[in-house]
Amino acid sequence: MKKHVELERKIEWFKKYYPHGLRIKVVISKEGGYQGMLEYIPGEFAHRPVDADGYMFIHCIFVGFRKEFKGRGMASLLLDECIKEARDKKMLGVAVVTRKGPFMAGNDIFLNKGFQIVDSAEPDFDLLVKKFDDESENPQFKANMDECLTEYSNGLTILRSVQCPYTEKNVNSIVESAQNKFKLKTNLIDLEDVKAVKNTPCAFGSFCLIYNGEILSYHPISKTRFENIMKKIIK
Structure with a gap:
């Protein structure tokens, strides 16, 4: 932590929001060790400019630190855990921001899990949601x-x-x-x-x-x- 300031600050941030429902799940391979992670939090605490109260909100997902472990269903496994927790907590569903450009996950894995695009923002961001009740109000990007x-x-x-x-x-x-x-x-x-x-x-x-x-x-x-x-x- 002395060498990596960003790690120290991330840990302090995690401690601050853990009582509010912040969770980080990891996937570990017997052969390759740590190979992926998923971070999520209740929507009212989401660190994105969104209105997503009542939904579980995914901040980030990444799998396959070694390419031989890509395509093994690890991301799907992590998403299933998040969706299950949201259902168990009687939330409205799960939401996530994606983009077509770099640095964030794309739409495909979420669309394959039954998510739908409900809002967009410049230049190439999408807001997706998997609702547990079709009558629930959609999350949306902040209008301002x-x-x-x-x-x-x-x-x-x-x-x-x-x-x-x-x-x-x-x-x-x-x-x-x-x-x-x-x-x-x-x-x-x-x-x-x-x-x-x-x-x-x-x-x-x-x-x-x-x-x-x-x-x-x-x-x-x-x-x-x-x-x-x-x-x-x-x-």
Whole structure:
């Protein structure tokens, strides 16, 4: 933990939200050890800009740290555990945000489990839900995401939450590069609670890179990627 600050902060975040129903399930192979994880939490505490009260909400899922373990049904196994827990707790169903681009799970695995797309957000995010009762109200993205963006119309801003440990990685080097290479002072905002996350302009919720009111990245990026983007903007 001394070497990886993001791990220490993630553990503290986990302790904070565990009493509210946050859970992380892992799948372990006898041959390959730890091969996947699923993180979920009741929707009112979801670290995404969504209205999903009453639903279990999936933050992230990843399986197959070694490619020979991909395609073995591990993701399906993890999803079954989440769905079962939501049913046992008499919740309305299970919801998740996906995207067609990088860094988040795509739709396929959820569609195969009976999820349906009920809302979308720019540029390529979908909100999916598996409802236990068709009469239940659908979850939805927050309606004011574009309005939230106007708050960051001047200069460079990074929004981040420790929900995603990757938001710690590379941020310091981006801030340094912005200052030294582009003469930009970065407004670095740590999203400290659910309310702050739900009022972000980006559907990912846990990270957003903004310059003069325009979103440059919806997910954590490297210093090199940041510099390549800025070179096209600042000439």
